[in-house]
Amino acid sequence: MSVPLNSRFNVGKIPYEILEKIVYSRLGFQDKNIVVKPGVGIDASVIRLGDGFIALACDPITAATEKAGWLSVHINANDVACVGAKPKYFMPTILLPEGSRHVDLEEVMDDMDLAAKELEVSIVAGHTEVTPSVNQPVIAGGIVGVGLGSEPVLSSGCREGDIIVMTKYAGLEGTSVIAHEYYDKLREIVGEEILVRAMSLMDMVSIVREAVAAYRHGASAMHDPTEGGVITGLYELCVASNAEIEVNLDEIPLMEETIAICKAVKIDPYKLLGSGALLVSIRADRFQSLKYEFEKMGIKYSIIGRVLKNGKCSLRVYRRGREVKYEFPFPDAIYSVRV
Structure with missing residues (x-):
């Protein structure tokens, strides 16, 4: 399907054919240890590490304001768990709208801290700022999971008769x-x-x-x-x-x-x-x-x-x-x- 270059996207996920054409065709250098790269229906990328693997995922929280910090940890943890990895290290980017108060950031971090402790996940890096680019808190998280075994389970693995x-x-x-x-x-x-x-x-x-x-x-x-x-x-x-x-x-x-x-x-x-x-x-x-x-x-x-x-x-x-x-x-x- 041909889509004009100046056409506007609708709210929600980018159309799959556009992802294939514009996003998945521009993934930089392809390291030989990449087992699973980004794609439609792929919850997490998988990197071979020695005899095992690590899983990496990122997801934003854009629709919720209540418990957004707590939700960001769990949503990202879910993604790496889907390939058979234990969530371990979390990295959030927290974007707050103009007029945000100390108590707003404190609420986000309290919730994030609680969720991380529930899952035994460490918050190891991130970024926090106030920006006019958003009108409500937006949290984009990245997470690393460590494989539970030697091989991941892939969302591409559905087989006839399952x-x-x-x-x-x-x-x-x-x-x-x-x-x-x-x-x-x-x-x-x-x-x-x-x-x-x-x-x-x-x-x-x-x-x-x-x-x-x-x-x-x-x-x-x-x-x-x-x-x-x-x-x-x-x-x-x-x-x-x-x-x-x-x-x-x-x-x-x-x-x-x-x-x-x-x-x-x-x-x-x-x-x-x-x-x-x-x-x-x-x-x-x-x-x-x-x-x-x-x-x-x-x-x-x-x-x-x-x-x-x-x-x-x-x-x-x-x-x-x-x-x-x-x-x-x-x-x-x-x-x-x-x-």
Whole structure:
């Protein structure tokens, strides 16, 4: 597809074909130790180091202001965990808008410090400034993880016959962000009790524990759905693996709070910020041992689909027996919230 050079981007992720043409074709010197380089659906790059590997990832927090520091650590940690690495070293860039106070920076750092201690992650470098270029705090984090074994698990690893498993629920992060950001406006619509519970869903965004378990039980591929929700995460698995995947929306669980809030603001919960869920492609026989591990850990899981074949990139989505069409990429549903 030919895109005029002066055309403007929409809000959200850059179109995949533009990433391929403009970003992934300009990656500098390619060191021989790079095992996995950036690409669509790639959670983290992987570098060979001796007999093992390290994983590197970076992600910004742009939609949330509440607990942004805490969220930045966990969102980045999720990415390296998806390739089978333990999060170890975090590097944030904190951009504050004009008029920010000491207490604003202190809140960000308190939250970041708490999250880092929860994951046993060290904050080792970074940058902090006040700039007129932003109108709310923006945190761009980078993280280094150390491989749990000798080889990573890649999001390109989906194989024909695999089942697709999702942990927890869709839209957890987005539900919490909306509840925090629109609390006063939504209180009269959905009720204070639902909003309070919704805000607490942020505590469920880490998928490090379940990713480690899936790695140890032989997952073929893992992916952490973030912007664009679970649907985008599934499509990115298709792209990374060049695979045709079939998914049933009826099997993707939603929290009561997500259903209520998404109905109130008229958005699709499956297109909503998805951190907190982990997508796992795994052979059915290997899943038998993994599901017992999940149950022992108290982690909810659902079988939501299957890999039909490799060699064709396609996501087939069904609901109540009918196919549902999505056009990719699309802006995250959170950018469509109107109250």
